[in-house]
Amino acid sequence: MRKASLYAVLVVMALISLIPFYVLVFTAFSPSSVSLADSGLLLRHLEWGNLSDTWKQSKLGNAMLNSAIIMAGSVGLSVIVSAGAGYVFARIGTWYNKLSFNILLFSMMIPGIINTVPLYSLMKSIHGINTHWAMILLLATGFIPQSVFLYTNFIRTLSKEIEESAVIDGCTLFEAFWRISFPLLLPITSTLIILNSINAWNNYAQSVFFLQSQARQTVPLAIGRFVQTYGANYTQMAAAALIGMLPAIAIYFVFQRYFVKGISAGAVKG
Incomplete structure (x- = not known):
């Protein structure tokens, strides 16, 4: 029971x-003239043209x-660097490595948005x-x-x-490491691919500052510009959001088999 x-x-x-x-x-x-309340929560006709027009x-x-x-x-760069560092x-439990690991943990507590101004100056200076x-x-x-935090704790669970x-x-x-141990890290690697891919795909805060050209805009920027151009057309806004989220959903379904196993082992064990 x-x-x-x-x-x-x-x-x-x-x-x-x-x-x-x-x-x-x-x-x-739905057709632009049909609302959720009018249809009784059920959509009787699919307007596929909304997606193509959007x-x-x-x-x-x-x-x-x-x-x-x-x-x-x-995501690829972060996986390679983080797996090796983890x-x-x-x-290798030296005092220097322990200090470096603690510094990394401390950096996780700093909101990334507060670094925007110095990062902009740096990005501008390096073109x-x-x-x-x-x-x-x-x-x-x-x-x-x-x-690095998740990789480190996951690797500690593996036999030496x-x-x-x-x-x-x-x-x-x-x-x-790369031939023997790294293939065993598939659960935590899949977890990080899901988490970091979704964060990268949905990133707006940094993209709006550093990708100002329309030719370089990412999906969140394109949707935002589309809404500003065509106004509050909720049908097209929803269609644009649905199209933009499909790749992230696909990535999750590809790697979700190992997601729970990886996040639990990397965050709890150690």
Whole structure:
């Protein structure tokens, strides 16, 4: 009975969390003259033309390409750097490594938005405004502290014997990690890919400052500019938001199998 009650509560919570998404889909596919109240909560006719019209008018194709480049670069860079750093912190317990790890943990408590002014000055001095590479470095730097923390705690749960055996067989410590240990980090790597990809795809605070050119705008900027141009057309606004979120949803479904396992092992064990 207790277990059934728990499942019932979870189902209710899941349904409540799906309400905003349902309203978004309903608005995106409904005729502009039909409201949620008028239809009795059920959409009887899908207006697929809303998506095609919004796609053409909002120029989301170029924005998606920009977002994909920045997302792939920042997530890939953060995974490579964080996995290597996490391995060092987990396996080599020197005082210097412990101090560096604590500094990384402290940096996680600093809101990234407060660094906008000095970052803008830095980006301008290195000619990084309106460039993909600068945004990749910026976002990857923001992802690294949390990623290192999760990698470090996850690696501490792995047995050292398999790495030691590889070293005895002639592998260097570097080779032992990337060939033997890194494939075992798939759960936490998948978790970080999901978290960091969604954060990179949805990033607005930094993008609005450092990607001022329309040719370099990302999906959130393109949607914001689209709304400013065409006004409060809720059907098109919902269609643009739905199109913009589809890649992030796809990434989650690809890697969600390992998500819970990775986040629990990386954050609790150690």
